[in-house]
Amino acid sequence: MTPIDDLPIRDELRGKTPYGAPQLDVPVRLNTNENPYPVPEDLVRRITERVSDAARGMNRYPDRDAVVLRTQLAHYLSRTTGHQVGPTQVWAANGSNEVLQQLLQAFGGPGRTALGFDPSYSMHALISRGTGTGWISGPRTEEFNIDRAAAVAAIAEHRPDVVFICSPNNPTGTAVDEETVLALYEAAQAAAPGRHGALVVVDEAYAEFSHRPSLLPLIEGRPTLVVTRTMSKAFGAAGLRLGYLAADAAVVDAVQLVRLPYHLSAITQATAHAALEFADTLLGYVAELKAERDRLVTELTDIGCEVTESDANFVQFGRFDDAQDAWRRLLEHGVLVRDNGVPGRLRVTTGTRAENDAFLDAVRAVRKEISQ
Numbered sequence: 001m002t003p004i005d006d007l008p009i010r011d012e013l014r015g016k017t018p019y020g021a022p023q024l025d026v027p028v029r030l031n032t033n034e035n036p037y038p039v040p041e042d043l044v045r046r047i048t049e050r051v052s053d054a055a056r057g058m059n060r061y062p063d064r065d066a067v068v069l070r071t072q073l074a075h076y077l078s079r080t081t082g083h084q085v086g087p088t089q090v091w092a093a094n095g096s097n098e099v100l101q102q103l104l105q106a107f108g109g110p111g112r113t114a115l116g117f118d119p120s121y122s123m124h125a126l127i128s129r130g131t132g133t134g135w136i137s138g139p140r141t142e143e144f145n146i147d148r149a150a151a152v153a154a155i156a157e158h159r160p161d162v163v164f165i166c167s168p169n170n171p172t173g174t175a176v177d178e179e180t181v182l183a184l185y186e187a188a189q190a191a192a193p194g195r196h197g198a199l200v201v202v203d204e205a206y207a208e209f210s211h212r213p214s215l216l217p218l219i220e221g222r223p224t225l226v227v228t229r230t231m232s233k234a235f236g237a238a239g240l241r242l243g244y245l246a247a248d249a250a251v252v253d254a255v256q257l258v259r260l261p262y263h264l265s266a267i268t269q270a271t272a273h274a275a276l277e278f279a280d281t282l283l284g285y286v287a288e289l290k291a292e293r294d295r296l297v298t299e300l301t302d303i304g305c306e307v308t309e310s311d312a313n314f315v316q317f318g319r320f321d322d323a324q325d326a327w328r329r330l331l332e333h334g335v336l337v338r339d340n341g342v343p344g345r346l347r348v349t350t351g352t353r354a355e356n357d358a359f360l361d362a363v364r365a366v367r368k369e370i371s372q
């Protein structure tokens with residue numbers, strides 16, 4: 001095979017590695033924040049019905065604007081956040097990663113920059129790079145929170161075109177309060193005089209797992225504040241590939257300038273529609289997962305680990321002198337967790353009760369091995 005760098009590839013992609021959490025076949029897989037529960041059988045049947053209907057009409061392109069699905073997503077958001085949003089304020093794509101890419105295609109791009117607060121979701125930086133948007137890494141505190149004053153100062157200094165706020169944050173699990181989002185939004189507006197202010201993207205992939213209310217109501221009266229969501233985590237539908245955003249309807253019009261025509265297949269739209277009909281069932285699993293997440297925090301602390309408080313369906317824990325070594329040792333015990341490159345820390349996704357027990361046993365064993 002020709003070395004990739006011998007190809008006429010863009011300079012900023014030379015020598016880079018793709019996103020990739022290992023997909024290893026081990027007994028306990030707790031590394032990609034998926035929902036551990038399989039799709040319930042009655043939802044499988046509903047999906048089959050809706051997909052059959054969609055298949056009959058598959059000689060035609062799908063509804064390009066996914067109006068039925070966006071209407072359902074708007075209902076779901078309005079019902080669960082108490083803030084009324086309409087279908088014109090909602091946009092959907094193949095995973096929230098595609099939503100983020102469309103936002104960067106429309107609001108970032110060559111000559112523009114995006115700023116996020118690391119450690120955070122690595123795809124924010126990767127999608128920025130993929131769209132030719134410069135990446136600026138902003139600060140976090142020792143406790144992995146966003147320091148309001150430092151963050152405002154970073155925005156004033158760098159004057160980014162896009163600001164990412166991930167809440168609850170991946171991989172740390174920490175949530176961001178409303179006042180901080182508002183302060184960052186104000187700073188982003190003030191830093192961009194003569195233009196129209198930066199786009200502030202609040203990535204709420206884990207909102208359903210949080211102790212705090214959604215930040216979605218903040219979009220009201222703030223035309224450059226966007227909240228992104230996904231069906232990959234709380235809805236237990238990572239294999240579906242469905243993400244969405246809520247914002248001022250003008251933002252939805254803007255992403256339509258860059259989206260590929262018919263980007264969301266009729267099959268995807270039909271499947272997502274069926275899943276949304278089962279929202280209450282699926283949110284029932286979320287309640288169980290939150291209880292298990294809280295148990296993980298308690299038990300890891302009791303074992304003697306340093307644990308970061310979590311508002312998501314995963315927990316960051318440590319400290320290890322060598323996190324990579326601890327990751328390998330856990331794998332030898334049949335448990336796959338995630339090494340996000342945060343020094344001394346690893347991240348575990350909340351699994352079923354049995355999976356979590358197996359994980360906790362493995363942590364006890366590894367700590368014993370290391371201390372010997």
Ligand SMILES: *Cc1c(COP(=O)(O)O)cnc(C)c1O
Binds near residue numbers: 033094095096
């Ligand atoms: C998992 C995750 C996503 C979701 O990506 P999809 O493309 O919808 O599967 C988005 N943001 C964060 C922070 C995530 O952890």
